[in-house]
Amino acid sequence: MTDKEVVLTAKGLKKIEDELEHLKTVRRKEVAERIKQAIAFGDISENSEYDEAKNEQAQVEERIMKLEGMLKKARVIDEDDINIEQVSIGTTVQVKDLEFDEIVEYTIVGSAEADPYELKISNESPVGKALLGKKVGHIVEVQIPDGTTKYEVLKIEKGNIND
Structure with a gap:
């Protein structure tokens, strides 16, 4: 991600903060539970549910990092x-x-x-x-x-x- 300033309105800032909170508190837990269930199916080397859950986990973590980066560079329009x-x-x-x-x-x-x-x-x-x-x-x-x-x-x- 570049060091470019992220210009946000107050509504935009709140929307990003809300999405970040949801990802951290809800989505992370949901994905962790899916991974846990997939592991319970046994051999993870050929377990498509496990692979899908791990991919989803990577996407959630990537989005969290992106949002946190945006917030660090945010300038809110008053x-x-x-x-x-x-x-x-x-x-x-x-x-x-x-x-x-x-x-x-x-x-x-x-x-x-x-x-x-x-x-x-x-x-x-x-x-x-x-x-x-x-x-x-x-x-x-x-x-x-x-x-x-x-x-x-x-x-x-x-x-x-x-x-």
């Missing part, structure tokens, strides 16, 4: 520090897709908590990068896989980033 004069991490921006004449609202977040299904886009994504620093009325061109698209910034507000 909602009080968000300036709604321009698009930044922690803002929700309403844009008009000029090609399709559609209005979309995105919340700009750090890459660790981006979730396109919740319209949370990373500050490192093509759209997120293009919008950063823009003000209401600005038009941005964004390179997307299908070519170029244009967005007009209609509104900027503080994103709902705290619990």
